[in-house]
Amino acid sequence: MEFVDREKERARLESLLHGENPAFVVVRGRRRIGKSTLIKKVLSEGDIFYESDKTDGANQRVLLSAVASYRFPGLDAVTYPSWESLLVAINYRAEGRFTLCLDEFPYLVRVSPELPSVIQKLIDAGTLRYNIILCGSSQAMMYDLLHDESSPLYGRGGADFKLGPIRIKFLQEALKLNAQDTIEEYAVWGGIPRYWVLRETDESLRASIMNHVLSSHGILYEEPLRLFADDIKDVVKTATIMSVVGSGVNRLKEIASRLQEPSTNLSRPIAKLVDMGYLYREIPFGESERNAKKSLYRLADPFLSFHSRFAAPNRSFIELERDAPVVAMLESQMPAHISLWWEKICRDAISGNILDGVTYGLASRWWGSVILEDGKPHEVELDVVAESIDHEYLLVGECKWTTSENARLLTARLTKIAPKLPFAKGKQIIYKLFLKNLPDEPIGNHLLPQDVIDLY
Secondary structure, eight states: OOOOOOOHHHHHHHHHHHSSSOEEEEOOOOOTTTTHHHHHHHOTTTTTTEEEOOOOOOHHHHHHHHHHTTSTTGGGGGGOSSSHHHHHHHHHOOOOOOOOEETTTHHHHHOOOOHHHHHHHHHHHOOOOSSSEEEEEEHHHHHHHHHHHHHHTTTTTOOOEEEEOHHHHHOOOOOOOTTTHHHHHHHHTTHHHHHHHHHTSSSSSSHHHHHHSSSSSSSTTTTHHHHTTTTOHHHHHHHHHHHHHHTOSSSSSHHHHTTTTTTTGGHHHHHHHHHTTTTTEEEEEEETOOOOOOOOEEEEOOHHHHHHIGGGGGGGHHHHHTTHHHHHHHHHHHHHHHHHHHHHHHHHTTTOOEETTTTTTOOOEEEEEEOOOOOOSEEEEEEEEBBBSSSSSEEEEEEEEESSOHHHHHHHHHHGGGGSSOOOOTTTEEEEEEEEEEEESSSSSSEEHHHTTOOO
């Protein structure tokens, strides 16, 4: 698969590495998000890339010196008793600027907790001749390196690269898909490039799912546990929270009830999952962030959502290699899963974007009670609601991932509800339909999959 996106990150990283002074850079993000790939794209032949493992510090110094000896012949002829002695030896041999990357840095710190202090000493001495890149999948630890006041490297001016998922339009580019297929594939793999590489090896989406996710031999079958293990001590509790939320239990009190724990016990683990990008907190449009009564927690990642919905409940069948019930569930529930992520894709496409000359703020769902023409309160849900930056326009939208829809009927429903919304007064309301296919009797207010992808 071709290297896609990350152009801004790549340009900034290259600028730092070729700047006037040696650079200290931290690259962080979840496993398989493309950290190492990005770094390798900016390294030259004379740079040193070392991927740490889980052996002890003495052995890793031997391994690093062996890798570094390709640039500095004979460097590995000496046994280095400490990290300081090795890094200083590399500095002494350096004649021109180069880059040393320590990948999977958390593995090194676990066996050599003094290493951040050693690097701090080198930076503070002002004699460092080479760039240092520290890279790792433990998001909490990598964040703390630069942002925790107790960290030796706090305030050392290091550049902090946090890599997030790649945008959906680049999935279409990488796998050369049409727009509808792109939406369906993204609902499974999300924006994680390593998953895209695995998908590329199979002829179809179904085959790739069965080979890599819904098989006890699949490389992604245990993927959630691997992700959580990078950052979280209580993997069992974390996996349980994610499973419960993925099954449709979204309110804090209901989650706590399922776990048979007080809600207060879940505040910190849920907040951590939100910080790491595995959960997000959803609040109805126009509500205050402090309104905990209406907030919902949802899985923030398409792959984890897919895994929770199809792999976790079918684990017994998967272990027995009984594909029939797994395939039956996939066929019956896959459209609903795609529809869920189609809504999220549409909201993200509108957020902070320009549509028909109007710039919108963050788009959200809205759910609540409105009094309609019959004078009675009705509970309603709206898939997409966004206000323009100038507060003059209100976009209200409906998302459908079905074969055929009637645009007039969908728009008529919106026109009954939208003017009654508590935040609609004084706004010019724009009605939009986000549809899988061209609607029956189009009236010009629809966006199809390619239109949505083009907004990214």
